[in-house]
Amino acid sequence: MKLNLKFAVLLAGLMVFPVIAEEHKTAARPSTPPDKEKVSYALGMNLAIQRKRTDADVDINAFTQGLQDTLDGKPTQLRESELPEILNQARTDRLDEKGSAHKEKVAYALGMRMAGQLKRVTADVDSKIIIQGMKDMLEGKPTKIKESEVEPLFEQAKAYGALKQSEKNKADGEAFLAKNAKADGIKTLPDGLQYRIVHEGTGEKPTTNDLIIVKYRGNFVDGKEFDRSEHFLTKSDGGIKGWQDALQQMRVGSKWVIFIPSELGFGHEGEPGHDIGPDAALIYELEVVSIPKEGDPLIGTGSLGHGLDGEYTARNSGK
DSSP states (O other): OOOOHHHHHHHHHTTHHHHHHHOGGGSOOOSSOOOHHHHHHHHHHHHHHHHHHHTOOOOHHHHHHHHHHHHTTOOOSSOGGGHHHHHHHHTTSOGGGTOHHHHHHHHHHHHHHHHHHHHHTTOOOOHHHHHHHHHHHHTTOOOSSOGGGHHHHHHHHHHHHHHHHHHHHHHHHHHHHHHHTTSTTOEEOTTSOEEEEEEOOOSOOOOTTOEEEEEEEEEETTSOEEEEEEEEEEETTOSSHHHHHHHTTOOTTOEEEEEEOGGGTTTTTOBGGGTBOTTOOEEEEEEEEEOOOTTOTTOOOOSOTTSSOEEOOTTTTTO
């Protein structure tokens, strides 16, 4: 399958602002907000720069419509759940061979994705000004700011956005956990991890450094799901501290719901790959499926995810 390099490069380039906003740990942290109009216009300019650089065949009108609909909270033409498949397919398609309707769909999805990234990092931007900056740049009109000003504006916006996101996540998490601690069936460990036992298993209990296959679903405190796996290979002492605390006390067959303070989760850095922002409290439904033994052919290897990044899904499920 041939990769559509122009589209792939464009897709990566359009994520410049969100990526910058996530790399907050090395930035200065200003107490005053950046100029919303300048940041929005600079973002539009950057979109146009990436479009010109790659010469990707993207319908600008459809892109801006997807961007504006999402940022303005209007009904969108596509569901958010459709975006990964549409954009992943576009990485390998030749858009000029798919017809105008398909090109518009891909461009609209790209606009939605960009807007979603901006909302996730709490960027305070104006959709109309973004579009104006992009159009001025694409049409060769004089721009309101210089190209050399774009990156410094992003740096300022990213630092302030990270600060605001961290403050909100921390406040929301602390409020949720304080209320949750009083709910029926909730137990709290000395380090602050809260848990509720859904089902107590009767199998063996993992020891330190054991490999474990688990089933899990991760939610934010507002109930939104950010990750799940039916069969995932990890270690009893691998991954985030909240997982370690729970897994080392769960027998095979057990199912718990664990409520993880940010300091036992991904902390101030967050986990951009799963849209987890800084200082976010997390909720996991966690079930211990089995403790595979050495030599088990279903044991994978790797170093990502909660422990080993050992997916044990469709290709293995029938074995």
